[in-house]
Amino acid sequence: MEYNPSEIEPKWRKWWQENGTYQVNNHSEKPKYYILDMFPYPSGAGLHVGHPLGYIASDIMARYKRLKGFNVLHPMGYDSFGLPAEQYAIQTGIHPEVATEQNITRYREQLENIGFSFDWSREVRTSSPEYYRWTQWIFMQLFGHYFDKKAEKALPIAQLEQYFAQNGNAGIQAACDDDTPAFSAAEWNAMSQTEQQQMLLKYRLTFPSEEFVNWCPGLGSVLSNDEVKDGVSERGGYPVERVLMKQWVMRITAYADRLIDGLDTVDWPDPIKDQQRNWIGRSKGASVKFGVDGYPDYHIEVFTTRVDTIYGVSFMVLAPEHELVRELTTDAQRSEIDAYVRWAASRSELERMSEVKKVTGAFTGAYAINPFNGERVPIWIADYVLAGYGTGAVMAVPSGDQRDWNFARHFNLPIIPILDAQQNMEEAADPTKEGRYINSGMINGMDYETAVPTLIEWLEKKGLGKGKTQYKLRNAVFSRQRYWGEPVPVYWDSNNIPHLIDEADLPLTLPKVDKYLPTETGEPPLGRAKDWYYKPKDGSEGGPLEMNTMPGWAGSSWYFYRYMDPKNGEAFCSPEAINYWQDVDLYIGGSEHAVGHLLYSRFWNHFLFDTGLAPKKEFAKKLINQGMIQGRSSFVYRAKERFFEEYLMLKVLKPFFNEQGPFEVHAPDFEEAWQYDFAFGASDLVIEVTSYKLIDKIEQIRAAAESDQKRLLVLSVEELADNINRPDRIAEKISDALKSKEKFIMSRETPKSEQLFVSFNLVHKYNPENLTRLHVDISYVNNDFLDTEKVRQLSMFKNAAFKLDADGKFLTCPEVEKMSKSKYNVVNPDDMVAQYGADCFRMYEMFLGPIEVSKPWNTNGITGVSGFLRKFWSLFFDNAGQWKVVDGEPSADELRVLHTCIKKVTEDIERFSMNTCVSHFMIATNELRDLKCSKRAVLEAMLALMAPFAPHVSEELWHLLGHTSSVCDAQWPVLNETYLKTDSINYPIQINGKLRAHVDLPSGCTDEEAIAAALAVEQVKKWLDGQTPKKVIHVKGRMINIVV
RNA sequence: GCGGGAAUGGCGGAAUGGUAGACGCGAUGGUCUCAAACACCAUUGGCUUUACGGUCGUGCGAGUUCGAGUCUCGCUUCCCGCACCA
Incomplete structure (x- = not known):
């Protein structure tokens, strides 16, 4: 078989x-x-x-x-x-x-x-209702809970209501909106039902909120940041505006600490953990209120992670959009500030990004007061401070922060060293936390660990600030203005309070709509549904159902x-x-x-x-x-008409230079001055290169040549393309034309080709401007060589001519890109399975390299895996297709090969090194073949090892061995280390760490025996040259190193 | 700008601090064949040598070590993620 x-x-x-x-x-x-x-x-x-x-x-x-x-x-x-x-x-x-x-x-x-x-x-x-009813159900649970910071967990909202009724919200530590007011039990109890519900929304784990979104009226949808380019939608180029929109939001920030801390308990790749930590962005620091000189009512609040550097503050920087900028700016500085604010507003994100090194800013004329030392520091504005982040204000410490340092240098502001360990203050900022504080008032002489709590305690006592943990993480918007998502199981009452529908009414299924677009009034597609209204069964007041749907991640x-x-x-x-x-x-x-x-x-x-x-x-x-897995695209180069002029010059006309003297060439810059592509100086012949299809152009040139008293030779690009590998033919034609007396010479044969493609390894000889780079479908390419016959199936290549390389082949240019239809580089697994089988496909994907590394798809090596599977098969069948498995005790060598394979494959699967597993199978198969091994006991174990990788062929052979149950229920072979031992080991001998000789030693030999044997080796004696070794290292079973 | 990762033959890639390049592809030579394909055998990092061998060699420069692709420090390039994140 x-x-x-x-x-x-x-x-x-x-x-x-x-x-x-x-x-x-x-x-x-x-x-x-x-x-x-x-x-x-x-x-x-x-x-x-x-x-x-x-x-x-x-x-x-x-x-x-x-x-x-x-x-x-x-x-x-x-x-x-x-x-x-x-x-x-x-x-x-x-x-x-x-x-x-x-x-x-x-x-x-x-x-x-x-x-x-x-x-x-x-x-x-x-998307099936049986599934999404439970997505909706979980949403309802979230709505019904709040996050209690004392218990560090979610608790039912009913408990909160009870607490409010007895205590108000004083003393409750719960995750809630920033604008939640304080209220007493009496105040709570005096609230109307609606007011209470309104208040509870500020605590629920999912709640409606007004959020800024990128609204694109042209598309009728909200866009993500990266779908917006320069203020317009990437698709279609419609204007996009930042608008407030009522959205369901998940209070994920309540879990920020637990989400960070939980990362320490899971075995996940560090880069992923880092990304999550970064995204949550927990930073411990302090908020500090700076006074403003001359404005006793104003404060500028900043958040800093380095409150210990507070005595090094030599200026403040506000975002240009900061609300205090207008008020604080002095008359003298007003025009400068106004100009800067206007300039900053005009700058796109892209410009700001690309000019990080350029320092810009403007002085407001106002001064802030450092609460610690009462020092007046100038207030500047600069676009490196963002209004939307934190408080929109930064205390600048140029000695410790590079960006502040750059700013200080540029505007000649003081740089105050604050730690005795700071170095090279003249060249750059030094953000060190080492050393003792200097120039730092109450913390002089302290180290970082004691300075921070000292400062925070002082701030909190004076009410000028506090220790604070800040998160980058924002609550997650949970609404989408789309049709194809889970409906939110909520209806709105007449007071605009959301209520959950009855659990018994789940699933709330997607209604029919006439179109999948927003309504004329800008409502989501569900706004088109008829009867999108909820009427509770208990007869209480109902209301219209939520029109947003849930996002993909629900x-x-x-x-x-x-x-x-x-x-x-x-x-x-x-x-x-x-x-x-x-x-x-x-x-x-x-x-x-x-x-x-x-x-x-x-x-x-x-x-x-x-x-x-x-x-x-x-x-x-x-x-x-x-x-x-990335795609591997293939490109071909198609000649533009101008390519042929260049080609003629390089390949054909050069010999005529000696015979006919210099000729003049049409240059693109002087199109007006030159009528012909080529003109011979010593002859009246001119040459025009053009497509034979352009009859009108040829007639015009002919008329022009006649009036100039020139003879005209027309070379069609199609003809040149046909003869691209035979420049001698074209040369002959020109030569004949030079000798001839005819006024107008043009080929009468109908040219075959329409377009010329140039092999990639010849492309460097030509001006790249004369060639067009095009994707070619990779199914016509083998090892980067184009199948020039098969590719004629494509209309683009039907009448193409190919300029081949010296070996007569046509090379394409490979490039690694995303795998996509438009790049003609998609490889369908079905095709691979049809050609090589699923087992081969599976093993080859693994063989490609480590699982976690990105790499381009390349079938160049698949024949190796295919050949291996055939070799493996041939352990069971001889060349004539006869079953050759025999019973009998395996030899020591056979067992050594098998158990080496068991050991390596088991170890490598455990560490997800699938590529090396495939290598081990290849090695074992090659060795068993060399041993002519067809023993049942060995092959049966090999099948169990192979079964996870190549289940089909393993199952087939497993049943041919006489089993009736699946190989999936076989047992993983058990390693027996004793089979791995060999009698002697070939030791490498190093002299000073360099490999110089080998010696065979019995596997159990002692240090003394090994060293004595090594020193007796002829090669070693030669290298020692009579000297006594300083030291000899023997690593058992590994190597011997002699130090001289 | 910040964070993370990577860099080894013509190619994909191996290598608990211990013989660098396993395994496969490709290439070259050979066997088989009328021939081709398949298959099989041999060779295949560079330089040098008739050969034995020598010598260089894992992006670059230092260091630790008897011994470094592997560990430490500094740099270069590329890839990924985040991004004026204070």
């Missing part, structure tokens, strides 16, 4: 499905292992070879853990709400649900094709629990299921989700934990980032 993946692979996929091989039970004696891939969005473009990279790695892990005796949960589903389907719906009128369904079908086919061990009976889709923030119990209609997940599976043991996905999905889902999970719904604070123990 021959190895034929296209036959065996579908057979086993069918068998696995019929036998329910991948179905997982929520009850088991075995330990659980939950391995999860990040949720894909089913896009219309289908899967490309980059997507499965992580899925293959997780599938290998899942199969490996199963062989090791775990009950493994490895599910797959779809994050199926999303913008692309909605945009498609706007264009075509097709309901997003229909398009999404089609896309999912296609994804499923493609995924199935690769032989994953997903339990498809657990598939979930965020459904993906808790999906890992739904897989545990996907069909449950009573709960988002049964307590039994969640207590069995607990949390995700291994999560694999791209690092682009570092702060979006991964932070929001941690937030939701902390909340679910607080309410007792989830058993663990962190939902994923270990996270692995998979690298991106």
